[in-house]
Amino acid sequence: MFRFHVIAFVTVLMHLALLARTAPLQTRQIGNIQCNLDRLNIVLSLAAAKSTAGKLSTALSNSPDASNVQSVTDGISGAQGAIGVIGKALLTGQSAPADARQEVSGNLTIATTALGKISSSDSKVSSTLATAQKQLSDAVDAGNGVIANCK
Numbered sequence: 343m344f345r346f347h348v349i350a351f352v353t354v355l356m357h358l359a360l361l362a363r364t365a366p367l368q369t370r371q372i373g374n375i376q377c378n379l380d381r382l383n384i385v386l387s388l389a390a391a392k393s394t395a396g397k398l399s400t401a402l403s404n405s406p407d408a409s410n411v412q413s414v415t416d417g418i419s420g421a422q423g424a425i426g427v428i429g430k431a432l433l434t435g436q437s438a439p440a441d442a443r444q445e446v447s448g449n450l451t452i453a454t455t456a457l458g459k460i461s462s463s464d465s466k467v468s469s470t471l472a473t474a475q476k477q478l479s480d481a482v483d484a485g486n487g488v489i490a491n492c493k
């Protein structure tokens with residue numbers, strides 16, 4: 343999954359670079375360097391967070407937090423799906439659909455809220471929780487960076 347998203351993202355960037363040479367594109371679609379680093383960071387952070395959520399899912403499968411872990415995973419997958427929609431739009435020379443942007447942010451909120459409800463007295467699990475929190479907040483920061491820098 344991680345590898346897939348990285349490859350998909352790099353493919354998007356390569357196509358954008360090619361498109362930029364063959365057709366005039368809006369600056370918003372190509373983006374500056376900071377914009378593209380933010381785009382890359384949200385993809386990478388979400389892939390990392392998903393992998394960490396998978397560890398939490400295993401560790402907490404029989405706990406009352408299992409459904410919260412599921413919400414974390416669903417939120418991350420939802421955000422990834424919406425990012426895929428945005429990537430496809432950019433590839434075909436359209437600007438990012440506003441509702442897909444909203445879905446990224448809505449799903450990140452779901453994942454972050456659900457993650458915040460989970461706690462564990464097991465130090466290994468709480469350390470994994472802290473890792474997931476950091477990765478999700480990196481994704482949120484990168485998402486804010488996209489909004490600020492991709493114009």
Ligand SMILES: *[C@@H]1O[C@H](CO)[C@@H](O)[C@H](O)[C@H]1NC(C)=O
Binds near residue numbers: 419421423424444447
């Ligand atoms: C989460 O993302 C999916 C698409 O991946 C979307 O259908 C859904 O509406 C989003 N949820 C929120 C709360 O934005």
